[in-house]
Amino acid sequence: xxxxxxxxxxxxxxxxxxxxxxxxxxxxxxxxxxxxxxxxxxxxxxxxxxxxxxxxxxxxxxxxxxxxxxxxxxxxxxxxxxxxxxxxxxxxxxxxxxxxxxxxxxxxxxxxxxxxxxxxxxxxxxxxxxxxxxxxxxxxxxxxxxxxxxxxxxxxxxxxxxxxxxxxxxxxxxxxxxxxxxxxxxxxxxxxxxxxxxxxxxxxxxxxxxxxxxxxxxxxxxxxxxxxxxxxxxxxxxxxxxxxxxxxxxxxxxxxxxxxxxxxxxxxxxxxxxxxxxxxxxxxxxxxxxxxxxxxxxxxxxxxxxxxxxxxxxxxxxxxxxxxxxxxxxxxxxxxxxxxxxxxxxxxxxxxxxxxxxxxxxxxxxxxxxxxxxxxxxxxxxxxxxxxxxxxxxxxxxxxxxxxxxxxxx
Ligand SMILES: [Fe+2]
Numbered sequence: 001x002x003x004x005x006x007x008x009x010x011x012x013x014x015x016x017x018x019x020x021x022x023x024x025x026x027x028x029x030x031x032x033x034x035x036x037x038x039x040x041x042x043x044x045x046x047x048x049x050x051x052x053x054x055x056x057x058x059x060x061x062x063x064x065x066x067x068x069x070x071x072x073x074x075x076x077x078x079x080x081x082x083x084x085x086x087x088x089x090x091x092x093x094x095x096x097x098x099x100x101x102x103x104x105x106x107x108x109x110x111x112x113x114x115x116x117x118x119x120x121x122x123x124x125x126x127x128x129x130x131x132x133x134x135x136x137x138x139x140x141x142x143x144x145x146x147x148x149x150x151x152x153x154x155x156x157x158x159x160x161x162x163x164x165x166x167x168x169x170x171x172x173x174x175x176x177x178x179x180x181x182x183x184x185x186x187x188x189x190x191x192x193x194x195x196x197x198x199x200x201x202x203x204x205x206x207x208x209x210x211x212x213x214x215x216x217x218x219x220x221x222x223x224x225x226x227x228x229x230x231x232x233x234x235x236x237x238x239x240x241x242x243x244x245x246x247x248x249x250x251x252x253x254x255x256x257x258x259x260x261x262x263x264x265x266x267x268x269x270x271x272x273x274x275x276x277x278x279x280x281x282x283x284x285x286x287x288x289x290x291x292x293x294x295x296x297x298x299x300x301x302x303x304x305x306x307x308x309x310x311x312x313x314x315x316x317x318x319x320x321x322x323x324x325x326x327x328x329x330x331x332x333x334x335x336x337x338x339x340x341x342x343x344x345x346x347x348x349x350x351x352x353x354x355x356x357x358x359x360x361x362x363x364x365x366x367x368x369x370x371x372x373x374x375x376x377x378x379x380x381x382x383x384x385x386x387x388x389x390x391x392x393x394x395x396x397x398x399x400x401x402x403x404x405x406x407x408x409x410x
Contacts, residue, residue: 125151
């Protein structure tokens with residue numbers, strides 16, 4: 001059975017191909033289109049996957065899209081209506097950008113690939129995240145936590161998965177937290193406030209956190225109300241992302257943390273503002289970590305399982321993952337190579353194969369090398385195009401040279 005998984009239309013579009021339950025290839029659209037975080041329907045990625053496996057679209061038994069686009073549209077519409085009249089400016093744009101390709105996904109897939117509509121399936125966004133982490137991990141039973149900005153409605157789920165001896169697979173998502181309450185959006189709001197690009201530069205906030213001190217943890221805690229069972233709700237007075245696409249934080253947020261950073265200003269730790277920004281990063285990082293540690297600790301107590309699989313864009317926060325491993329009680333924590341939405345292409349295909357179609361469980365090879373190999377000639381051409389010097393070195397010489405450059409502070 002040949003199954004194509006697709007993620008698209010938000011950020012990091014990708015395609016993945018399963019043949020008889022085992023991934024044979026997967027690639028993010030940006031690698032081929034050379035547009036960073038390309039969200040477009042991933043025609044290049046699909047074409048590369050099919051070519052790589054020597055298949056035509058007609059050979060596919062199923063095509064699976066990584067989220068329920070109608071449910072997502074419902075969320076966008078509902079939020080816009082709830083926020084009316086504050087959303088009146090952004091309402092037409094939100095609706096225009098959601099209609100068309102993003103809603104009529106079945107028709108788009110059918111017309112691009114010539115695949116009959118009955119072969120097209122949809123998975124839930126967080127089901128795709130859960131499958132992407134659990135079904136690629138070397139474990140047969142595990143607790144699962146997925147967290148991101150938002151999918152359809154869910155922004156965080158907890159549950160567990162089992163790959164049974166009889167070949168059956170179960171993924172059970174027990175509870176979810178819904179938009180606009182979102183750990184990913186909390187972190188992204190600070191990403192925007194600190195002058196970085198949302199959905200791309202969250203790693204810079206994590207990096208900046210190392211240069212600051214968590215002096216503003218009490219302020220950040222005002223933004224996120226925690227419940228004893230590890231759940232949370234955001235105080236929406238501090239945010240605007242749920243009412244407008246123009247800005248993610250509110251004037252009250254600025255009152256609490258001070259003026260936002262201009263993207264073009266350097267962060268100089270010798271200045272009060274530079275230290276304030278680094279402290280904001282350290283503080284939101286600390287609160288994110290504490291929240292995830294509490295949640296995973298509760299999930300460990302609840303499931304009694306030794307393994308935890310993490311998925312969703314929040315699982316890209318390696319510093320938080322390290323604290324989860326050290327403090328949650330889980331013995332092993334698995335994070336897939338692409339826990340964000342790009343990995344959902346593979347997750348959606350695996351979910352449909354094991355759960356919808358009931359195909360037998362298979363071990364998935366434990367490596368991240370599913371995309372096109374790096375072509376040295378092509379790489380040199382791209383580098384020269386950018387005006388870079390190109391020099392070819394043997395691997396041993398290359399490693400020495402890089403080590404020397406790193407130790408020289410480059
Ligand atoms: Fe996601």
